[in-house]
Amino acid sequence: MLSADDRLYVNVLDSIPRYLLPAIVMALPAGMLRRSPLTTLALMLVGSAGLTAAITLDTPGYLGDLRYLQLFAIDLVVGFIAASRPRRISVVVAVLTLCAQIAIGYTHPVNDDPIFQPEIPTLAMVAAWMIGNSVRARRQYAEALRAQATVQAVTAERLRIARELHDMVAHSIGIIAIQAGVGSRVMDTQPAEARNALRAIEATSRDTLAGLRRVLGGLRPGQQDTEPGTASLNPTPGLADVDQLAAATSAAGVRVEVRWQGDRRPVPADIELSAYRVIQEAVTNVVRHAGTARCRVSVEYRAEELHIEVTDDGHGAQTPGAGHGITGMRERVGLLHGEFSAGSRPEGGFRVWATLPVHEPVTTPAELR
The missing domain is CATH 3.30.565.10 (Histidine kinase-like ATPase, C-terminal domain)
Known part of the structure; x- marks a missing residue:
């Protein structure tokens, strides 16, 4: 004659196959969470419903605690969806999942408890969604800051290059224009002055060309001017x-x-x-x-x-x-x-x-x- 504890132990061993399959069905989809979170959530809900239905066939008290583990696992998936999907999608998913959890709770009460309290899954779902949505908002804010910093860096670099080119070229062109004007006026009457003006134009042009190479060299790091006879980067x-x-x-x-x-x-x-x-x-x-x-x-x-x-x-x-x-x-x-x-x-x-x-x-x- 078996004692009460022995009968409970045998009952649990007999019920293991009935619990094992729904538990596996619920746990396996976690591997595809990152790739397809919506499909993962749907499969986990199916596994949760099957596991809950299996639990209600027997009434060992400690097996009722599995329901809280189911709620926790499903809420984690909902939080992941809220963190990785647009808000309109995550809200719909959270509402539908909560409705499914409440429906499972009412249709399959655990431990012969006819009273199901929806407050616990509701609060857990709201907390999971808010945490996931907060993570998504912080990620979007960080991305916006990085994009803004990139735009500011590009703009600052463009302004820097514009200032360099303007300061370099404007001065040289001004001197070249004056020297060219002087040379053209004295070309016939003062050939020596005209030659001096041309030499000044040549020297200024070379300096400007070297400066432009320096600026372009900064834009193309690693490239060196190896042409014979050309000026190096100053x-x-x-x-x-x-x-x-x-x-x-x-x-x-x-x-x-x-x-x-x-x-x-x-x-x-x-x-x-x-x-x-x-x-x-x-x-x-x-x-x-x-x-x-x-x-x-x-x-x-x-x-x-x-x-x-x-x-x-x-x-x-x-x-x-x-x-x-x-x-x-x-x-x-x-x-x-x-x-x-x-x-x-x-x-x-x-x-x-x-x-x-x-x-x-x-x-x-x-x-x-």
Whole structure:
């Protein structure tokens, strides 16, 4: 005669095959969750219904706890769908799944309990959907931030290239135009001056071509100019090249007086480049618009900043903020958190000044390149 515990043990062993198949049917679809979550959910609901129907044929108390495991597994799938699918789809899936869970609970009560409480599956479903939807929203927000950062980076790079090309080409073309005009006027009467003008045009053209190669080399890293006789990629210009700029501009007919104040010392490369480009563009505007034969460039090294000033006594019709040159100078200075101003002087002429903060002095001149 078997005891009550023995009869319970035998009953459980006999019922294992009836529970095993629905459990396998419910667990197997998890392998295709990433590829087809909707199909996975449908198969798991079928397996859950079969497992619940099998449980209700016998009434061992501890088997009723399997229902909570079913709800947890199905809610995880719903949360995954909410995190990976559009909201309109995940809401419909969550509602239909909840209706199926409630229907299974009412039609197959566990442990002979005729009262089914839908609050538990409802709260679990709402929590799973909200967590999944929150994950999806955070992922979309992160993707939007990455896309915005990419667009901003591309725009900033385009502006940088535009400023480089404008500052480089505008100055050179201005000098070439003046020298060409001088050469054409004195070609017959002063051949030596005409030859000097042509030499200046040739030198300016070569420098501009080398600068363009440098910019293009930055756009195509790894490519080197190996053509015999061509100029190599030059280092980035800096304040050390201001005297050369003044000499080239003086050859075009506008004498540039350069004044250095303070203790000349190496400064960060971005400050060097921006300072040089501001001076170059300001001098170019003097050549093109001022209608004067001279201008003054002042570079002052202060304790924590670099001050630049370019003035002339001409009568050029320059307007602050007009054209790409002044806009480019203002952008360069603004990117370095400096101050910039350009406008007419009360005593006549035009004045451009910029103050660039110098936070970390560079220790060796080689690092400026």
